[in-house]
Amino acid sequence: MTIADVVKVLNGKLMAGDGTSPRVVGAVVANDLMSDVLLTDADDVLLLTSLASDQAIRTAHIVGAVGVVIHNAKPLSETMIKVANDLGIPLVSSPLSKYDACVKMHDAFLAEARG
Amino acid sequence: MSDYSPTILQGQQTNDDEILAKTPLDAKALGGDSSVVIMELLQRFKVRDVMKRQVLSIPRKATLREAQRILRENHISGLPVSEDGRLYGIISVNDIINGLDHGWMDDTVDMHMASSLVVLEAGMPISFALRYFNNYTYGRFPVLDSNRQLVGIISQRDVMRALLYELSVEIRKLERKTADKVAQPAPPSETHFFRREWAVVHNDLTGAGRAANEIKQLLREKKVDRSVARRIAVAAYELEINICIHSHGGVLVMVISDNAVTITAKDRGPGIPDIEWACRDGTSTANDWIRSLGFGAGMGLSNSKRVADFFEIESEVGKFTKVTCAFNLKKLEAPAGGTAS
Numbered sequence: 001m002t003i004a005d006v007v008k009v010l011n012g013k014l015m016a017g018d019g020t021s022p023r024v025v026g027a028v029v030a031n032d033l034m035s036d037v038l039l040t041d042a043d044d045v046l047l048l049t050s051l052a053s054d055q056a057i058r059t060a061h062i063v064g065a066v067g068v069v070i071h072n073a074k075p076l077s078e079t080m081i082k083v084a085n086d087l088g089i090p091l092v093s094s095p096l097s098k099y100d101a102c103v104k105m106h107d108a109f110l111a112e113a114r115g
Numbered sequence: 116m117s118d119y120s121p122t123i124l125q126g127q128q129t130n131d132d133e134i135l136a137k138t139p140l141d142a143k144a145l146g147g148d149s150s151v152v153i154m155e156l157l158q159r160f161k162v163r164d165v166m167k168r169q170v171l172s173i174p175r176k177a178t179l180r181e182a183q184r185i186l187r188e189n190h191i192s193g194l195p196v197s198e199d200g201r202l203y204g205i206i207s208v209n210d211i212i213n214g215l216d217h218g219w220m221d222d223t224v225d226m227h228m229a230s231s232l233v234v235l236e237a238g239m240p241i242s243f244a245l246r247y248f249n250n251y252t253y254g255r256f257p258v259l260d261s262n263r264q265l266v267g268i269i270s271q272r273d274v275m276r277a278l279l280y281e282l283s284v285e286i287r288k289l290e291r292k293t294a295d296k297v298a299q300p301a302p303p304s305e306t307h308f309f310r311r312e313w314a315v316v317h318n319d320l321t322g323a324g325r326a327a328n329e330i331k332q333l334l335r336e337k338k339v340d341r342s343v344a345r346r347i348a349v350a351a352y353e354l355e356i357n358i359c360i361h362s363h364g365g366v367l368v369m370v371i372s373d374n375a376v377t378i379t380a381k382d383r384g385p386g387i388p389d390i391e392w393a394c395r396d397g398t399s400t401a402n403d404w405i406r407s408l409g410f411g412a413g414m415g416l417s418n419s420k421r422v423a424d425f426f427e428i429e430s431e432v433g434k435f436t437k438v439t440c441a442f443n444l445k446k447l448e449a450p451a452g453g454t455a456s
């Protein structure tokens with residue numbers, strides 16, 4: 001699943017970064033605590049969070065994330081969008097709740113595995 | 116209220132030959148390639164690579180007395196007067212001395228600051244800065260970005276330090292090349308040395324994390340193994356955030372040598388009364404504001420310790436906190452005879 005697929009699955013909108021990135025999501029980390037996100041060992045993470053701040057983007061960059069999804073359509077600041085563009089992190093806004101977004105992602109992964 | 120707008124004098128394109136002629140370094144003595152190397156460095160290095168990114172500043176309506184306190188507490192001799200990133204002037208120790216002399220200490224800084232400023236742009240090559248230091252008597256210049264926002268300050272020392280480090284690396288490369296030509300054995304280990312420093316400002320949460328992001332990028336450019344680079348960046352990030360939210364401000368330093376990367380975070384206090392308690396997982400003095408930013412779960416120090424190959428923390432209450440994390444770049448050899456059966 002690429003970031004373009006994520007945008008579709010989560011009924012979202014790409015707010016920053018390259019929406020055509022070929023990178024494939026390896027794991028979803030749904031968390032609002034950045035220290036927890038930094039602790040994960042997973043590669044090619046998609047960060048799903050309600051933390052609509054620069055720190056979410058900066059954290060994503062540190063762990064080499066494929067992209068960041070802000071759920072509940074939380075408003076994004078201009079600086080956040082700028083940081084995402086500067087660091088080349090695709091940033092997606094989704095109207096879904098954290099729970100619904102997780103379920104949708106899970107279903108999409110299963111569908112993909114079935115082929 | 117007066118709407119101050121400083122006269123900003125701006126640089127023009129400069130002639131690097133002239134600068135080379137004025138630099139005390141005898142380029143010719145270093146051999147044929149060296150002047151090329153220096154020229155290349157002066158162009159490749161940009162003002163933003165060497166400037167201090169702090170920037171301490173003071174609003175226009177602050178008093179000379181407040182300015183004096185900030186200058187004294189930070190051991191600096193000049194302070195930008197700026198609001199929302201816009202630069203209005205500079206207040207210097209000289210202005211304070213005049214103020215003391217004339218009883219102006221309760222006047223606002225905009226009445227006595229220098230507002231006719233010479234500035235540099237972040238994207239200018241370092242040769243511009245050298246030229247400016249040659250042509251003006253100022254010890255430092257404010258740095259603006261392309262949107263005319265104040266993003267840093269640069270002193271002669273910053274430039275010299277950066278150039279000296281890079282030069283020593285380049286000269287060693289040249290020496291090695293020359294040595295190769297006369298078929299001498301290569302030195303046993305290349306002690307490549309790289310050092311960079313970032314100022315971290317108390318409570319500057321738009322800036323916090325920027326140093327760690329830059330560190331990650333630098334490590335990628337230097338082709339450091341991806342998983343090691345990630346561990347280094349995680350520690351740098353947590354330590355940078357700690358300086359930002361728990362201290363009065365400080366610096367984050369990265370040193371890359373041949374076989375290790377060291378991240379050091381040092382601040383100006385308040386220090387940690389109980390280090391053992393602070394390093395425990397989940398202990399924190401963070402407030403709601405910090406938690407609203409996604410930190411403050413008390414995991415920063417333990418996270419840094421977990422990812423590092425070497426971890427050390429020193430602190431003195433009222434003075435400083437210093438955390439050092441080191442990372443091996445080369446795989447460690449298994450200790451002899453230590454294999455389990």
Ligand SMILES: Nc1ncnc2c1ncn2[C@@H]1O[C@H](COP(=O)(O)OP(=O)(O)O)[C@@H](O)[C@H]1O
Pocket residue numbers: 353357358361362382384385386387393394398399400401410411412413414415416417436
């Ligand atoms: N640079 C520092 N200066 C002063 N106190 C610090 C510093 N770094 C950490 N601390 C103290 O140690 C505690 C634990 O730090 P940390 O493990 O990073 O967790 P957190 O930052 O989430 O509180 C902090 O809450 C703070 O009280």
Ligand SMILES: [Mg+2]
Pocket residue numbers: 353356357410411413414415416
């Ligand atoms: Mg912390």
